[in-house]
Amino acid sequence: MATDDLMSRALAALDEVDGPMSVEVIHRLVDVSAATDPMTITEVADLLDMSPHTLRYYERIGLVEVARDASGHRSYDAAAVRRLVFLTRMRLSGMAMRDLQHYMKLADEGDDTVPDRLDLLLEHRDTIRRRLKELTLSLAATEYKIVSYGGHTGPSSAGNA
Amino acid sequence: MATDDLMSRALAALDEVDGPMSVEVIHRLVDVSAATDPMTITEVADLLDMSPHTLRYYERIGLVEVARDASGHRSYDAAAVRRLVFLTRMRLSGMAMRDLQHYMKLADEGDDTVPDRLDLLLEHRDTIRRRLKELTLSLAATEYKIVSYGGHTGPSSAGNA
DNA sequence: GCTTGCGTTCGAGCGCGCTCGAACTTCTAG
DNA sequence: CTAGAAGTTCGAGCGCGCTCGAACGCAAGC
Numbered sequence: 001m002a003t004d005d006l007m008s009r010a011l012a013a014l015d016e017v018d019g020p021m022s023v024e025v026i027h028r029l030v031d032v033s034a035a036t037d038p039m040t041i042t043e044v045a046d047l048l049d050m051s052p053h054t055l056r057y058y059e060r061i062g063l064v065e066v067a068r069d070a071s072g073h074r075s076y077d078a079a080a081v082r083r084l085v086f087l088t089r090m091r092l093s094g095m096a097m098r099d100l101q102h103y104m105k106l107a108d109e110g111d112d113t114v115p116d117r118l119d120l121l122l123e124h125r126d127t128i129r130r131r132l133k134e135l136t137l138s139l140a141a142t143e144y145k146i147v148s149y150g151g152h153t154g155p156s157s158a159g160n161a
Numbered sequence: 162m163a164t165d166d167l168m169s170r171a172l173a174a175l176d177e178v179d180g181p182m183s184v185e186v187i188h189r190l191v192d193v194s195a196a197t198d199p200m201t202i203t204e205v206a207d208l209l210d211m212s213p214h215t216l217r218y219y220e221r222i223g224l225v226e227v228a229r230d231a232s233g234h235r236s237y238d239a240a241a242v243r244r245l246v247f248l249t250r251m252r253l254s255g256m257a258m259r260d261l262q263h264y265m266k267l268a269d270e271g272d273d274t275v276p277d278r279l280d281l282l283l284e285h286r287d288t289i290r291r292r293l294k295e296l297t298l299s300l301a302a303t304e305y306k307i308v309s310y311g312g313h314t315g316p317s318s319a320g321n322a
Numbered sequence: 323g324c325t326t327g328c329g330t331t332c333g334a335g336c337g338c339g340c341t342c343g344a345a346c347t348t349c350t351a352g
Numbered sequence: 353c354t355a356g357a358a359g360t361t362c363g364a365g366c367g368c369g370c371t372c373g374a375a376c377g378c379a380a381g382c
Contacts, residue, residue, distance in 0.1 A: 053340075
């Protein structure tokens with residue numbers, strides 16, 4: 001259900017707070033999968049709003065390792081779920097699969113690679129910032145065009161159809 | 162050269178102004194191709210920082226019509242260039258080719274379709290806004306992770322490598 | 323005349339990120 | 353005992369947005 005995925009909930013949380021980006025909101029995002037029993041593939045899929053197919057794909061390309069239960073079914077422990085939350089968040093922010101594979105390879109190599117991972121994150125942060133600037137500009141241009149078409153710049157187009 | 166493409170110039174303009182998003186900046190973006198003689202495909206490609214291949218592709222899928230000169234070469238007049246500026250801007254802001262085809266089909270049908278086009282723009286504006294929220298959240302999450310790795314939240318990672 | 327360089331058309335190929343289907347196993351309910 | 357739901361592996365396929373290469377045309381300069 002797209003109305004209950006991670007990002008929707010986070011955005012809803014943002015709307016509730018109705019203030020600047022707060023650490024509290026971030027914590028909620030992280031805590032979503034705080035202390036949980038092992039989950040099945042469909043449970044994780046529902047949690048992250050993605051298909052079991054995609055979860056298997058992520059495992060296949062080495063982004064995450066998943067244990068199996070007695071009958072060979074995947075069993076996602078808290079660590080795996082946390083990693084997947086991180087992965088989906090980074091994907092959503094535009095990080096390429098390549099880079100995520102690189103990052104996770106480093107993560108699997110232990111704490112020595114923290115500086116390298118930090119570098120990747122810093123670079124990605126800059127990428128997001130650039131994208132934010134671009135999008136802000138695009139938004140302004142779009143609104144400009146809307147006005148030139150006789151539209152008004154309101155809070156939402158819902159109901160304008 | 163990517164250092165001289167439209168968006169770079171626009172962002173540079175933004176930095177110069179160093180204030181809130183201004184109509185002035187938008188005008189500069191629009192005026193980039195104000196009163197110009199017909200251009201060749203490479204000139205347009207350089208202007209928009211895309212390849213001639215892509216320009217031909219856009220024409221092929223019906224996004225823009227381009228006149229030919231005596232020897233069969235493409236000749237981009239001001240209107241074509243303006244349309245391409247619009248197209249690249251919309252693409253950059255994440256509008257799908259499908260939607261752009263739809264939009265341009267409407268545009269080619271005349272002024273009667275202005276309301277329809279307006280609706281598309283309003284919808285797209287909402288999409289950009291959603292994406293901005295998502296990205297803002299992603300940025301916060303990334304910075305949170307950076308701090309948890311011992312990094313600092315500065316203006317840029319340049320020089321942190 | 324001939325090379326160089328920029329243009330043309332056309333169809334095929336590519337990288338990304340999934341997405342799916344086939345064939346099979348395992349568990350649960352009736 | 354049986355039917356159905358949900359899981360497994362594997363390889364292939366897909367939609368998007370380009371991207372490229374082959375084969376060719378034309379105009380200018382040596």
